[in-house]
Amino acid sequence: MSGCPLSVEGMASVLPASNKSMKSDRNTNVGKKFVHVQNPYLDLMDEDILYHFALGTKTHNLPVMFGDVKFVCVGGSSNRMKAFALRMHKELGCEGDGEEMKDICAGTDRFCMYKTGPVLSISHGMGVPSISVMLHELIKLLYHAQCCDVTIFRIGTSGGIGIEPGSVVITDTAVDSFFKPRFEQVIMDSIVTRSTELDRDLAEELFTCSKDFPHFPTLIGHTMCTDDFYEGQGRLDGALCSYSREKKLDYLKRAYKAGVRNIEMECTVFAAICGRCGIKGDPPGCWTSPDSRNQAQC
Amino acid sequence: MSGCPLSVEGMASVLPASNKSMKSDRNTNVGKKFVHVQNPYLDLMDEDILYHFALGTKTHNLPVMFGDVKFVCVGGSSNRMKAFALRMHKELGCEGDGEEMKDICAGTDRFCMYKTGPVLSISHGMGVPSISVMLHELIKLLYHAQCCDVTIFRIGTSGGIGIEPGSVVITDTAVDSFFKPRFEQVIMDSIVTRSTELDRDLAEELFTCSKDFPHFPTLIGHTMCTDDFYEGQGRLDGALCSYSREKKLDYLKRAYKAGVRNIEMECTVFAAICGRCGIKGDPPGCWTSPDSRNQAQC
Numbered sequence: 088m089s090g091c092p093l094s095v096e097g098m099a100s101v102l103p104a105s106n107k108s109m110k111s112d113r114n115t116n117v118g119k120k121f122v123h124v125q126n127p128y129l130d131l132m133d134e135d136i137l138y139h140f141a142l143g144t145k146t147h148n149l150p151v152m153f154g155d156v157k158f159v160c161v162g163g164s165s166n167r168m169k170a171f172a173l174r175m176h177k178e179l180g181c182e183g184d185g186e187e188m189k190d191i192c193a194g195t196d197r198f199c200m201y202k203t204g205p206v207l208s209i210s211h212g213m214g215v216p217s218i219s220v221m222l223h224e225l226i227k228l229l230y231h232a233q234c235c236d237v238t239i240f241r242i243g244t245s246g247g248i249g250i251e252p253g254s255v256v257i258t259d260t261a262v263d264s265f266f267k268p269r270f271e272q273v274i275m276d277s278i279v280t281r282s283t284e285l286d287r288d289l290a291e292e293l294f295t296c297s298k299d300f301p302h303f304p305t306l307i308g309h310t311m312c313t314d315d316f317y318e319g320q321g322r323l324d325g326a327l328c329s330y331s332r333e334k335k336l337d338y339l340k341r342a343y344k345a346g347v348r349n350i351e352m353e354c355t356v357f358a359a360i361c362g363r364c365g366i367k368g369d370p371p372g373c374w375t376s377p378d379s380r381n382q383a384q385c
Numbered sequence: 386m387s388g389c390p391l392s393v394e395g396m397a398s399v400l401p402a403s404n405k406s407m408k409s410d411r412n413t414n415v416g417k418k419f420v421h422v423q424n425p426y427l428d429l430m431d432e433d434i435l436y437h438f439a440l441g442t443k444t445h446n447l448p449v450m451f452g453d454v455k456f457v458c459v460g461g462s463s464n465r466m467k468a469f470a471l472r473m474h475k476e477l478g479c480e481g482d483g484e485e486m487k488d489i490c491a492g493t494d495r496f497c498m499y500k501t502g503p504v505l506s507i508s509h510g511m512g513v514p515s516i517s518v519m520l521h522e523l524i525k526l527l528y529h530a531q532c533c534d535v536t537i538f539r540i541g542t543s544g545g546i547g548i549e550p551g552s553v554v555i556t557d558t559a560v561d562s563f564f565k566p567r568f569e570q571v572i573m574d575s576i577v578t579r580s581t582e583l584d585r586d587l588a589e590e591l592f593t594c595s596k597d598f599p600h601f602p603t604l605i606g607h608t609m610c611t612d613d614f615y616e617g618q619g620r621l622d623g624a625l626c627s628y629s630r631e632k633k634l635d636y637l638k639r640a641y642k643a644g645v646r647n648i649e650m651e652c653t654v655f656a657a658i659c660g661r662c663g664i665k666g667d668p669p670g671c672w673t674s675p676d677s678r679n680q681a682q683c
Contacts (some may be wrong), residue, residue, distance in 0.1 A: 132622065216611075317521045
């Protein structure tokens with residue numbers, strides 16, 4: 088089998104040894120879109136520790152380890168993200184069966200991370216706060232590694248609304264529980280409303296790709312993000328349920344009317360953070376699950 | 386070594402084989418405080434699947450497996466909750482070294498769960514949405530298992546404010562980012578404000594216990610819950626930071642003045658859900674970490 092198109096090993100020889108020398112190169116690569124941070128304090132720090140990845144700028148050579156990353160795929164479950172990495176390893180025609188692939192974040196149990204060629208696969212747990220921690224550290228990792236022209240996807244199961252079980256929903260707009268395309272970020276004791284705009288061209292490109300896989304019903308639609316799996320999504324089987332089946336159905340009908348085709352728990356903050364840091368596109372692609380759990384809310 | 390005071394095996398012989406027959410006993414145990422749900426639909430369901438635990442009422446005999454549970458300890462990290470279970474196994478004088486202890490939720494990678502004697506140890510990931518999913522299913526589990534007189538604790542690292550690194554904070558009041566003792570639960574597109582009251586007597590009892598361990602500075606104080614680790618807690622080392630060091634310090638000073646002694650990401654929903662379901666006390670006990678990460682915000 089042939090080597091990966093852009094392997095970690097292949098990049099090592101052409102990258103300088105320290106972060107400092109990389110930083111000066113950042114503005115000389117005209118036409119490239121570098122991942123950036125929006126934090127004036129970061130470059131003043133002697134060391135940046137990515138706590139929840141168990142990585143750091145002094146302990147790890149991030150440009151060598153991650154400089155060639157072009158695609159980042161994130162999902163809630165650690166098992167699934169390992170399976171995804173193994174699948175990508177095979178699809179890219181990388182050497183070996185991938186079983187030797189190590190969890191780069193093995194020093195912590197917060198998240199797991201696998202890399203194969205230019206593809207990084209990372210888990211993020213459940214809900215906005217959990218993925219938010221991961222995204223802050225991911226973006227700093229890509230920034231320190233001088234990554235450019237990076238595209239990020241979120242993949243995961245979700246609850247479908249009025250669509251065929253097992254469908255793939257490519258998100259065009261991430262909306263909150265009130266069907267609004269916004270993310271309310273609490274910064275200490277202030278609330279800042281951020282845009283959840285996504286790259287429509289990328290959504291269309293993914294939709295075009297889906298035509299090669301007609302056995303997966305695929306559509307473009309709005310994805311709704313909730314902060315709770317049970318009451319937040321109107322489920323009738325939580326420990327707490329103070330509403331009627333009719334009220335639940337009315338809510339889901341109104342969501343459908345507003346363009347929502349599936350519900351998950353991370354898309355608004357995903358769109359809000361990635362969009363501000365120069366990462367192309369970022370439409371979450373959410374697979375609705377064919378099991379009864381998710382369809383119960385349709 | 387002696388057996389556990391209330392082992393799973395010991396209970397099996399005195400418990401009936403099905404959930405149905407247990408339900409009729411629920412009201413005959415006068416003086417016992419049973420864990421309850423607030424959902425009229427639950428008893429009408431033929432089967433209740435606890436999706437994120439990979440357990441269910443038809444596939445598992447929950448009264449036999451969990452009927453003797455009296456203490457539940459929850460924390461974010463799966464490794465730590467396994468270590469805690471092993472520690473409890475030893476402290477309780479259970480047979481064996483505990484290494485044979487199995488993750489009861491091995492069928493999923495969402496959470497992990499260990500049981501030793503009457504103590505259940507469960508991980509919940511990071512943030513309100515993640516622990517909320519776990520708590521709904523935990524309470525249903527305890528309800529189906531006919532558990533009574535259960536006390537639940539949350540243990541975990543947190544960021545201290547104006548206290549000695551490594552201190553243990555026993556929470557008397559869980560407050561939100563605005564220093565208010567409330568949890569705003571979004572139920573579909575409505576917002577319901579819930580109380581985050583905790584059991585003061587239990588907090589005092591824990592504080593009394595702490596006197597046996599004078600090498601851990603221990604205090605009772607308010608714990609603040611945020612939905613974000615970086616901007617939410619005023620950190621200066623996230624991918625996004627739009628505020629000054631002075632503004633951060635001003636916020637932390639105001640938090641201290643309001644009685645807040647530590648910050649974490651789960652306590653308000655923990656108090657709100659457990660308090661409604663008949664679980665005694667539930668003061669989260671939060672250990673402030675002695676590392677520089679957490680003290681950076683002091």
